[in-house]
Amino acid sequence: GAGKLWGGRFAGGPSPELEALSRSTHFDWRLGLYDIGGSHAHAKALAAAGLLSPEEEAELHRGLDVLAERFAQGTLVPDPSDEDVHGALERLLIEEVGPDIGGKIRAGRSRNDQIATLFRWYLLDHSLTVGALLLDLVDALAGQAEQHLGPPGIGTVMPGRTHLQHAQPVLLSHHLLAHAWALLRDVDRLADWRRRVESDSPYGSGALAGQSLGLDPELVARELNFTGSTANSIDGTASRDFVSEFAFVAAQVGVDISRIAEEVILWATKEFGFVTLHDSWSTGSSIMPQKKNPDISELARGKAGRLVGNLTGLLTTLKALPLAYNRDLQEDKEPVFDSIDTLEVLLPAFTGQVATLTFNADRMAELAPQGFSLATDIAEWLVRQGVPFRVAHEVAGACVRECEELGIELHELSDEQFAAISPTLTPEVRAVLTVEGSVASRDGRGGTAPVRVGEQLGELRARVAGA
Numbered sequence: 001g002a003g004k005l006w007g008g009r010f011a012g013g014p015s016p017e018l019e020a021l022s023r024s025t026h027f028d029w030r031l032g033l034y035d036i037g038g039s040h041a042h043a044k045a046l047a048a049a050g051l052l053s054p055e056e057e058a059e060l061h062r063g064l065d066v067l068a069e070r071f072a073q074g075t076l077v078p079d080p081s082d083e084d085v086h087g088a089l090e091r092l093l094i095e096e097v098g099p100d101i102g103g104k105i106r107a108g109r110s111r112n113d114q115i116a117t118l119f120r121w122y123l124l125d126h127s128l129t130v131g132a133l134l135l136d137l138v139d140a141l142a143g144q145a146e147q148h149l150g151p152p153g154i155g156t157v158m159p160g161r162t163h164l165q166h167a168q169p170v171l172l173s174h175h176l177l178a179h180a181w182a183l184l185r186d187v188d189r190l191a192d193w194r195r196r197v198e199s200d201s202p203y204g205s206g207a208l209a210g211q212s213l214g215l216d217p218e219l220v221a222r223e224l225n226f227t228g229s230t231a232n233s234i235d236g237t238a239s240r241d242f243v244s245e246f247a248f249v250a251a252q253v254g255v256d257i258s259r260i261a262e263e264v265i266l267w268a269t270k271e272f273g274f275v276t277l278h279d280s281w282s283t284g285s286s287i288m289p290q291k292k293n294p295d296i297s298e299l300a301r302g303k304a305g306r307l308v309g310n311l312t313g314l315l316t317t318l319k320a321l322p323l324a325y326n327r328d329l330q331e332d333k334e335p336v337f338d339s340i341d342t343l344e345v346l347l348p349a350f351t352g353q354v355a356t357l358t359f360n361a362d363r364m365a366e367l368a369p370q371g372f373s374l375a376t377d378i379a380e381w382l383v384r385q386g387v388p389f390r391v392a393h394e395v396a397g398a399c400v401r402e403c404e405e406l407g408i409e410l411h412e413l414s415d416e417q418f419a420a421i422s423p424t425l426t427p428e429v430r431a432v433l434t435v436e437g438s439v440a441s442r443d444g445r446g447g448t449a450p451v452r453v454g455e456q457l458g459e460l461r462a463r464v465a466g467a
C-alpha cells in the first residue's frame with residue numbers, strides 16, 4: 001500500500017496473507033503514546049543536528065501533539081494496511097503535517113531502535129504500577145498480621161506445618177508476614193530491574209549499527225527520562241533480556257501469590273475452618289444455594305500457570321536467536337503485555353480478598369497443640385536441663401508414643417507417666433506444654449515469639465516505607 005515504510009524496492013504490494021501474518025497493530029497500538037513521545041525526542045535530536053529548521057521542528061511537534069490528543073480520545077485508529085504502530089503513526093503524521101515535513105521524521109532511526117526503546121519505556125511505567133499494587137497486598141497482609149498480634153494475650157495462634165503436617169505452633173501474624181516478605185522481595189526485584197533498564201535507551205542505535213547523521217542518543221535518552229543511552233547499538237536493538245527478566249518477576253509474583261491462594265482455599269474448607277471469606281470477595285454456585293467459593297484464590301492459582309507460560313514462551317523465542325534484530329522479536333510483546341494485564345487485574349482483587357478475610361481464632365487455637373506439636377518443646381526443655389539433644393529427642397519421642405497408645409495429648413500425661421518415661425521429666429516440664437509457652441519461647445531474631453513478630457512487623461513496615 002501507499003503508506004508502507006519500505007515500498008521502494010518492491011514492484012508489487014504485499015499479499016493479503018503476508019499482511020495478515022505481519023500485522024501487529026492489534027497489540028502494539030498500546031505503545032502509541034510512547035511512539036509519539038519518541039518522535040518528539042527524535043525531532044529535537046534532528047533539529048539539534050541541524051537537519052530540521054526551527055519551523056519544521058515546531059510543525060512536527062504540533063502534528064505529534066494533534067496525534068497524541070486524538071490517540072488519548074480513542075479516535076486515532078490504525079488502518080488495516082498498517083503493519084505496526086510505528087508505520088501507522090508515521091503515516092498519520094504525514095497526513096497531518098504533509099509529506100515534505102512529515103517525511104523527515106524517519107531520518108536516522110529504525111523501527112528496530114524505536115521498538116527497543118518504547119518497549120523498555122512502557123515496561124518501566126508498568127513496573128511502577130505493578131510495584132504499587134504489590135505494596136498494597138503487602139499492606140493488607142501486614143494489616144491482618146497487626147490485628148492478630150494482640151493485645152490482649154499473645155495473639156492468634158495456629159498450627160505451623162511442614163509437609164502439611166502439624167509441626168510447631170506459630171502466630172498467625174508470623175505466618176502471614178512470611179508471605180509479605182516474599183512479595184517485598186518481588187518489589188525489590190522490580191526496582192533492581194528498573195536500575196538496569198532506565199540507563200539503557202537504545203534510540204539512536206538505528207537498525208543495528210547506529211546512525212551517521214550526528215544525532216545525539218543521550219539527548220533522546222534524557223527527553224524520554226532514561227538516565228543514559230545504550231553503549232552498543234547491536235545489543236540495544238537485539239537484546240530482550242529486559243523483557244524476559246520482567247516476565248520472570250511477573251511469574252515469580254504469580255507463584256508467590258499462588259502459595260497464599262492455595263492456603264486460603266484450604267483454610268476456607270469445612271475441614272480446616274480457619275477463615276471465612278467476605279461476601280463481596282467470594283462467589284456462589286448456580287445450582288448449590290449454600291456454596292461460597294474462593295474464586296479469587298482459584299483464579300490466582302490458575303493465572304500463575306499463565307504467567308509462567310509467558311516467561312517460558314519468551315525464553316523459547318529468544319533461544320539461539322542470532323544477532324541482531326530478527327522479526328521473531330515481534331513475538332516478545334504479547335506475552336509480557338499479558339503478564340502485565342494479568343497482574344494489574346489480579347492484584348487488586350487478591351488484595352481485597354486478603355484484607356477482608358475473617359480468621360477463626362478459636363478453631364486455630366484448638367488445633368494448634370494437636371498432633372503432638374509441642375514435642376519439640378519437651379526436647380528443648382530437656383536440653384535446657386543439661387540433657388544431650390540426642391537423648392532429649394528420644395525421650396520426647398517416647399512421650400508421643402505413650403500418648404498415641406493412650407489416645408491422649410502430651411499435657412494429659414500424669415507426673416507418674418512422665419517420670420516412668422524418664423526421670424529427667426519432672427513436673428516442671430508442664431511449663432512448656434502450652435501453646436502460649438511454646439510460642440513465647442521461640443524468641444530469637446526471626447522467631448515466632450510475639451515480641452519478635454512485633455519487631456518484625458515494624459521492620460517490614462519500615463521497608464515498605466522505603467520502597
Ligand code: ARG
Pocket residue numbers: 024084111112115325327329330331
Ligand atoms: N513491529 C516490529 C516488532 O515488534 C518492529 C519493527 C521492526 N520490523 C522490521 N521489519 N525490522 O519487533
